[in-house]
Amino acid sequence: MFTDSHCHLENKRFDSDRADVFARANDAGVTTMLAIGNGDGPGTGTLDCAIKLAQQHDSVYSTVGIHPHEAALAQQSDFDELERLGRDPKVIAWGEIGLDYFYDHSPRDVQQRVFVQQMEMARAAKLPIVIHNRPSDNSENAWEDLFRLLREHWASSGLCGVLHCFTGNVDHAQAALDLGFMISFAAAMAPLDRIFIETDSPYLSPIPHRGKRNEPAFVVEAARQIGELRGLSREEVGQQTTANFYRFFTLTAPKS
Numbered sequence: 084m085f086t087d088s089h090c091h092l093e094n095k096r097f098d099s100d101r102a103d104v105f106a107r108a109n110d111a112g113v114t115t116m117l118a119i120g121n122g123d124g125p126g127t128g129t130l131d132c133a134i135k136l137a138q139q140h141d142s143v144y145s146t147v148g149i150h151p152h153e154a155a156l157a158q159q160s161d162f163d164e165l166e167r168l169g170r171d172p173k174v175i176a177w178g179e180i181g182l183d184y185f186y187d188h189s190p191r192d193v194q195q196r197v198f199v200q201q202m203e204m205a206r207a208a209k210l211p212i213v214i215h216n217r218p219s220d221n222s223e224n225a226w227e228d229l230f231r232l233l234r235e236h237w238a239s240s241g242l243c244g245v246l247h248c249f250t251g252n253v254d255h256a257q258a259a260l261d262l263g264f265m266i267s268f269a270a271a272m273a274p275l276d277r278i279f280i281e282t283d284s285p286y287l288s289p290i291p292h293r294g295k296r297n298e299p300a301f302v303v304e305a306a307r308q309i310g311e312l313r314g315l316s317r318e319e320v321g322q323q324t325t326a327n328f329y330r331f332f333t334l335t336a337p338k339s
């Protein structure tokens with residue numbers, strides 16, 4: 084069994100065949116998915132998009148949050164709505180939140196402020212956070228700011244989090260592990276019990292699906308690649324990362 088720890092199932096690119104996407108995930112042994120609930124951002128009426136999917140599918144859990152790309156659009160009414168949505172029983176994390184200095188769709192000071200505010204809300208809701216972090220080219224800038232903000236505003240919560248789509252170096256991975264974070268999916272140095280696998284679908288298709296729309300069934304390919312690096316079968320990686328997911332989020336594992 085496999086767990087896709089990060090996918091955007093509400094995305095318009097799934098509108099025409101979402102039922103088939105779930106069926107293919109099921110056929111591939113993907114028993115659990117974490118639907119990321121950013122939607123189209125504040126002011127679009129979509130902050131509950133992942134909750135709706137989670138309510139329809141036992142295999143789907145959800146997050147809520149405002150992505151750094153859309154931080155500049157956030158109003159107090161959006162934070163009020165998120166506070167309410169965060170109490171839904173299918174919501175198991177707050178995210179994806181963080182910093183993106185590569186695209187700079189929102190000013191960096193605004194990204195930081197909205198990130199800090201959501202850490203405070205996640206702490207109040209007792210939810211772990213899912214982090215999106217991307218520095219500008221050939222720079223450490225977003226990593227430096229991320230770890231400073233995590234140490235100032237999150238470390239004392241005792242709640243941990245997940246670094247999604249990890250692209251940092253060994254030092255960044257170690258800093259995240261030291262903060263109790265899970266890494267998805269990680270440098271070879273991360274212990275096997277500290278990693279998740281994900282597709283970030285519909286974005287970023289893995290080889291051999293490059294160029295196609297990504298979907299949760301392809302998380303099996305991520306398991307195969309990690310298994311190759313670590314001398315494990317894709318099934319062993321699937322079992323271990325699924326066990327990690329259920330342990331980390333203190334969920335009851337599905338019957339295999």
Ligand SMILES: [Zn+2]
Pocket residue numbers: 179215216247248
């Ligand atoms: Zn992301």
Ligand SMILES: [Zn+2]
Pocket residue numbers: 089091119179283
């Ligand atoms: Zn994502």
